[in-house]
Amino acid sequence: MKRLKMAAYLNDKKVEADEENPVPYIGMENIESWTGKLLPIDPDVTPSGVANRFTAKNTLFGKLRPYLAKACNPSFDGLCSTELLVIESEDFDRRALLYWLLADGFIRLVDSSTYGSKMPRANWDFIGNCLLPVPPLPEQSAIAAYLDRETAKIDKLVEKIEAVVARLQEYRSALITAAVTGKIDVQTKDKEMLSVHNAGDSVHNAGDSVHNAGDSVHRPHPKRIFP
Secondary structure, X not given: OXXXXXXXEEOOOEEXXXXXXXXXXXXXXXXXXXXOOEOOOOOOOOOOOEEEEEOOOOEEEEOEOHHHOOEEOOOOOEEEOOOEEEEEOOOOOHHHHHHHHOOXXXXXXXXXXXXXXXXXXXXHHHHOOOEEOOOOHHHHHHHHHHHHXXXXXXXXXXXXXXXXXXXXXXXXHHHHHHHHOOOOOHXXXXXXXXXXXXXXXXXXXXXHXXXXXXXXXXXXXXXXXXX
């Protein structure tokens, strides 16, 4: 176990943004909560004032409202909001570090340290003192690869379920409209109910897939290090 500041350091290079020489800019709003995914960046948006500089080797972690769990590994150099900590380390596989920073236990710990009621923030003094396991890099890479595979499966299942739910919502609206406008005979609704059952089967099948995936995810990994 090491304190984060002993295995990584804060890259606190602040610069004045230059609107005449725009570079990619990441704001808090460009990072999806809990997933580590970077959302589309508007190339026409240029920051004003002071910003943090980052490189493709850094990991970004949101110190403002840390309960939002915003962190990412950018694949390019650029500028970011000063509300994002720029972390650099040679002791970590960046993917493994990102998973650790987004672990529920770590987020709750950091959130408990915040100050300010309207705009609660954490600071590097606290975050850098948090203890974390630092196994050999090959082991970190293996863990990160495993989590990449498993979370990708879950993301695909979520997409399928959301698509089924959207179809059911559309069908529900259409069914209500047809019934109240007299377009269907509610006395002979067998065909309509069959459609509902078929849609329900789709949800049920998707649910089985999630259950099976959940069994796999909840099975403890022999080299799991994250809380």
